[in-house]
Amino acid sequence: MDVVHVLHMNEGVGETSYANNSLLQKKVIILTKPITVSAMTDLYSTLSPTKICIADLGCSSGPNSLFVVSELIKTVVRLHKKLGQQNESPEFLVLLNDLPGNDFNTIFKSLLPNFQENLRQELGHGFGPCFVTAAPGSFYGRLFPSQTLHFVHSSYSLHWLSQVPEGLEENKGSIYIASTSPPSVLKAYFNQFQKDFSCFLKCRGEELVTGGRMVLTILGRKSDDPSSKEGCYIWELMALALNDMVAEGLIEEEKLNSFNIPHYTPSPAEIQSEVERDGSFIINRLEVSKVNWDPYENEICYSSEITKDKGYNVAKLVRAVAEPLLASHFGKSIIDEVFRRYREIVADRMAKERTEFFNVGYLIGKSDDPSSKEGCYIWELMALALNDMVTEGLTEEEKLNSFNIPQYTPSPAEIKSVVERDGSFIINRLEVSKVNWDAYENEICYSSEITKDRGYNVAKLMRAVAEPLLASHFGKSIIDEVFRRYREIVADTMAKERTEFFNVVVSMTKRV
Incomplete structure (x- = not known):
């Protein structure tokens, strides 16, 4: 099976199209909207880019294709206005990706x-230019x-593999991993997932x-x-539906035994392991959610057929996704009968x-640059305070230029590499x-000064750590003034963006 050219959702806007049978996928997108x-x-508050490039990988074709992008753009524009920025919001470049067989025409026409x-x-006013383009190709x-x-x-796309795994000869009568599949089949599928997801992360x-x-x-x-x-x-x-058709002579047994999804x-745990092994990313958030097979469960709908016949609803959902794969292997003539039987079995x-x-949602941040804010921002703000004092003649420029903090904040990949x-x-x-x-964020504390003045809290924390280093180089006389200025700079920064320390914890065993 040539997955790149065969795998795509049902095109168009007809009864069996993905566009008309993707409510479940929309429900999942809404479930993960808070993460998105x-x-x-966080990204806009931290980086404040003037141009934002967004890629939706596995966008498919239908109302969901632009739903997430729309929410992301609205988030940025509203935050831009909230921060009091008077100029036009950032420019947006939206890259919609899917395999070449995807119905991009429906997206751009309709x-x-x-x-x-x-x-x-x-x-309204202040919404910057937005450019949308298609980017067909494999995200592997x-x-x-x-x-x-x-x-x-990317939503509901990364469970699709780049190819059918090799070594599935013993998976007879099944079209995917099943409770009866031998261990070699499970291993073949997992190995293909590892290979593909590793490529995805690397790219x-x-x-x-x-x-x-x-x-x-x-x-x-x-x-x-x-x-x-x-x-x-x-x-x-x-x-089960396909095996019944084999038993009745409607499908060749050899055809079934050579077909795998x-x-x-x-x-x-498998996803987390691959992310950590890659080392380029930090998992900021992980959530597991679930949705009923029937996308119309708990929905208000005026079609009695849709609301009452769960098998019908699920069969339409799966047909919109799987029909191109089945038709390319078994032929189009059997499709209606396959899904008629499937509907009855599911019901x-x-x-x-x-x-x-079950859905696994991840928020992953890239962090492999030692000069990124994650590793050095708190010291950059200290440098601002010291530079201000140099400008005002309160400390010597030579003193500042000869002072450096003996510290390094490594990434997980760097730690792993050294070990x-x-x-x-x-x-x-x-x-x-x-x-x-x-440190007092979300803490119950009866000191109004500590709980309200975040710059004060952080300046005290940093002074407890850095004062000996600063005093030994610049002298004790400037310390109070340095941290007064630092307090103000930090307070201003924390009012505009999210500020966090990232911690890497490693548990190791000594080799024998």
Whole structure:
């Protein structure tokens, strides 16, 4: 199977099109909206770019294609106004990516004009230029020039693999991992996922600017077992329909045994392991959510057929996604019959048990530049205070130019590289966390000065750490004035942007 040319959602706007059967995917996007908005808010507050490049990878075709981009743009423009910036908001470049078979025409003919007009009406004066372009190709390779992307979004796309794994000869009668699949099949699928996701991270690491953000929502599972129902049940039921048709002579058995879905539903631990192994990114947030198979569950809908026949609803959802794969292998003539049977099987199972998709949502930040704000911003603000005092003749320029802090904030990749090069230790666990500069953030404290004056809190923290270094070089007489100015600079900075320390914790075992 040539996945790059075969894999795409049903095109157009007809009854079985993805555009008309993507409510579930929209529900997932809405579930993860708080993560997406928070990520863009942090990015804009930290980097304040005048041009923002957003890539949506696996955008498909339909109302969801521009939904996330619209929310991201609105987040930036509103924050821009909230910060009191009078000039026009940043320019936006939106890059919509999917495989070449995607129906980009529907996006640009039917959806884009309304998208731009709605933004202009809702955001009004100050909304900067917005350019939208298609970027067809596989996201398991390079798509964009180095250091060009600020924000990458991908929802319900990364569970698709670049190819059907090799070594699935023993997976007879199944079209994906199943409860009956031998261990070799599970291993083949996992190895392909590792290879693909590693390529994805490597490519995005080169394309994202330092401090850029990625929000990835992947159809996954909670269980550590890839053959659990959470990850593969929906395809097991499809295999039942196909096996019934083989038994009745409607499909050749050889055809069924040679068909496997290029798909893998990873666990949170598997995703986290790959991110840490890559070393280019920090996981800022991880959330697991779930949605019912039936996208119309709890929806107000006036079509009795849609609301009552769960099998019909799920079969339409899966057909919009899987029909091109099935048709390319088995032929178009069997499609209606496959999904008629599938509808009946799904309806029967949903009447007996609860059926849900599990989603793994990640907010990932790029951090491999020693000069990024994450590692040095707190000292840059100290340098501002000292430079102001040089300008006013309160300290000598030569004194400042000969002073440097004996400190380095390493990235997880740098720590890992040194440990592996040394060879004496094995890394058992590596975790990244963050805390606000203000140690009293979210603390219950009865001192109004501490809780309200964030600059004061941070200046006290830094003075307790840095005063001996500063006093030994500049003399004790300037210390009070340095930290008075530093307090004001920090307070002003923290009022405008989110400020955090990033911590890397490593657990190691000494090799024998």
